[in-house]
Each structure stands twice: as structure tokens, then as C-alpha cells.
Amino acid sequence: MSLLNHSLGSLARDIPGATRLFHHYQLNYCCGGKALLSEALAERGLDTAEVIARLELLAARHQDDTNWAEVGIDPLIDHILERYHAVHREQLPVLLQLARRVEAVHEAHSLCPSGLADHLDAMRQELESHMQKEEQILFPMLRRGLFTPARAPIEVMRMEHDDHGQALNRLLELTHQLALPGDACTSWQTLYAGITELKNDLMQHIHLENNLLFQADSLNPSSRHQEVHHG
Structure with missing residues (x-):
């Protein structure tokens, strides 16, 4: 399921660091938390690909499997x-x-x-x-x-x-x-x-x-x- 079809509130809860990203883009994940990401991006006129890429990077950051001992x-x-x-x-x-x-x-x-x-x-x-x-x-x-x-x-x-x-x-x-x-x-x-x-x-x-x-x-x-x- 595309991140665009998730609500701002659910993304804020499920992706560590998403709240800071939403603050940066002035996306209201609190009172406007029920809005879909696609709707919020369209309303603010934001670059969809850019925001999605940054959200995916945040999610991937918490799946690091590097062996730091080496x-x-x-x-x-x-x-x-x-x-x-x-x-x-x-x-x-x-x-x-x-x-x-x-x-x-x-x-x-x-x-x-x-x-x-x-x-x-x-x-x-x-x-x-x-x-x-x-x-x-x-x-x-x-x-x-x-x-x-x-x-x-x-x-x-x-x-x-x-x-x-x-x-x-x-x-x-x-x-x-x-x-x-x-x-x-x-x-x-x-x-x-x-x-x-x-x-x-x-x-x-x-x-x-x-x-x-x-x-x-x-x-x-x-x-x-x-x-x-x-x-």
C-alpha cells in the first residue's frame, strides 16, 4: 500500500522521525491527522516524490544491518x-x-x-x-x-x-x-x-x-x- 494512502497520523506513529519531517513541511499530523498524505501534499502544493523519498529514507534508516564492529x-x-x-x-x-x-x-x-x-x-x-x-x-x-x-x-x-x-x-x-x-x-x-x-x-x-x-x-x-x- 502506497504511503500516499496512509493518514498523516498513522505515518507519524509508525515511521520514526516522520513527525520532524512533517514539522519541516508544515503538515498538520495532530488536528489534521486523519487526512491522507496524498490530500495533505496536494493541499500544500508540495513535491510528492520528494516527501515520499524522505519518508522511505526514514523508514529504511531503522533497518540498518551494517556490522559496525568491522x-x-x-x-x-x-x-x-x-x-x-x-x-x-x-x-x-x-x-x-x-x-x-x-x-x-x-x-x-x-x-x-x-x-x-x-x-x-x-x-x-x-x-x-x-x-x-x-x-x-x-x-x-x-x-x-x-x-x-x-x-x-x-x-x-x-x-x-x-x-x-x-x-x-x-x-x-x-x-x-x-x-x-x-x-x-x-x-x-x-x-x-x-x-x-x-x-x-x-x-x-x-x-x-x-x-x-x-x-x-x-x-x-x-x-x-x-x-x-x-x-
């Missing part, structure tokens, strides 16, 4: 930067906006995730600080093969990863384990779908760093020989 340091870091750092920076502002909306509209509901927006904002700040440290300090050291000097910052990053794990646990507590009421609006459904995406992405992100990038002996040996040539 690619070497530089490609792995490039992948982490593009697939996780850049994506987290897109995810959290959208989730924060949705959380504030849901908390404001459904404040009286027994399953309302009260405090979720504040927690997401704290996560956003902590994750941004963490990623900047990796981008500015640790990753350049690893690219140069400076594994011994990198041990101290790696331990700091591991501890911060543990903190991110605790933040994810708190996220599940605030959302009642992502339990949606039967009458949940599109915004609420989209919020929880986005949180599920964030949780899965962050866990995979941490796995690639803790279990591959931070383990020198699990990386391509050809990427490690440079250590002796740098001070």
Missing part, C-alpha cells in the same frame, strides 16, 4: 554523529513541544504524564552537554589513535551513559510505561511513539559507544596503529 573508528564515529547526535537534537525539541501540549490539555486525566516536559528538557540539556564533550574532545582523540590518553574521558562518558539510562527509566515512570488511554488524541499517541523512538535510539547509541567505540580491541586493528605516532 568498519573501523572513523566510519563508526561518522555514523554515531549522523545517526544519533544529529537525530537526538531533532527529536527532543519536538517531544518537548508535544509533552507541553499533552500536559496542558489532559492535565486532569489520570494517565497524564505530569512532569514529563520538564524531564525531557533536563534530558535535552544533559545529552547536549554530553554530545559536545564527545564531539570536541573524545572523538578527535580517538580519530587520531590516542587511545591511552582517551581512557579518562571514556570513563566520564561511561558514567554519563549510566545517567542517561536512569533518565530513560524515569521517562518510563512518568509515562506509566508508555501506557496510552483508549481515547488518546493524536498528539498523545505521537508523543509516546516519539519517546519509544528516542529510547530505542539512545540505547543503541550507548551500545555502539560502550561496546564498540570505547573498546579499542573490538575496533579494526588498522585504525589503531597511529597511537605511537602522536604525542
Whole structure:
């Protein structure tokens, strides 16, 4: 079935990252969530092929079967930067906006995730600080093969990863384990779908760093020989 025949609301729920794309094209997947993608694109006069291609790319991105243990340091870091750092920076502002909306509209509901927006904002700040440290300090050291000097910052990053794990646990507590009421609006459904995406992405992100990038002996040996040539 063509994506054009799916509603904006269903695409927002089923394709991780679609909400950010819809924001970019100003497609209303909340109040206008029942509209078919074909109808919404026609109404906005958008390039159908372009939007479909970007949606298909988003869907394919979550079916990656690359063996990252075999690619070497530089490609792995490039992948982490593009697939996780850049994506987290897109995810959290959208989730924060949705959380504030849901908390404001459904404040009286027994399953309302009260405090979720504040927690997401704290996560956003902590994750941004963490990623900047990796981008500015640790990753350049690893690219140069400076594994011994990198041990101290790696331990700091591991501890911060543990903190991110605790933040994810708190996220599940605030959302009642992502339990949606039967009458949940599109915004609420989209919020929880986005949180599920964030949780899965962050866990995979941490796995690639803790279990591959931070383990020198699990990386391509050809990427490690440079250590002796740098001070």
C-alpha cells in the first residue's frame, strides 16, 4: 500500500522521525491527522516524490544491518554523529513541544504524564552537554589513535551513559510505561511513539559507544596503529 494512502497520523506513529519531517513541511499530523498524505501534499502544493523519498529514507534508516564492529573508528564515529547526535537534537525539541501540549490539555486525566516536559528538557540539556564533550574532545582523540590518553574521558562518558539510562527509566515512570488511554488524541499517541523512538535510539547509541567505540580491541586493528605516532 502506497504511503500516499496512509493518514498523516498513522505515518507519524509508525515511521520514526516522520513527525520532524512533517514539522519541516508544515503538515498538520495532530488536528489534521486523519487526512491522507496524498490530500495533505496536494493541499500544500508540495513535491510528492520528494516527501515520499524522505519518508522511505526514514523508514529504511531503522533497518540498518551494517556490522559496525568491522568498519573501523572513523566510519563508526561518522555514523554515531549522523545517526544519533544529529537525530537526538531533532527529536527532543519536538517531544518537548508535544509533552507541553499533552500536559496542558489532559492535565486532569489520570494517565497524564505530569512532569514529563520538564524531564525531557533536563534530558535535552544533559545529552547536549554530553554530545559536545564527545564531539570536541573524545572523538578527535580517538580519530587520531590516542587511545591511552582517551581512557579518562571514556570513563566520564561511561558514567554519563549510566545517567542517561536512569533518565530513560524515569521517562518510563512518568509515562506509566508508555501506557496510552483508549481515547488518546493524536498528539498523545505521537508523543509516546516519539519517546519509544528516542529510547530505542539512545540505547543503541550507548551500545555502539560502550561496546564498540570505547573498546579499542573490538575496533579494526588498522585504525589503531597511529597511537605511537602522536604525542
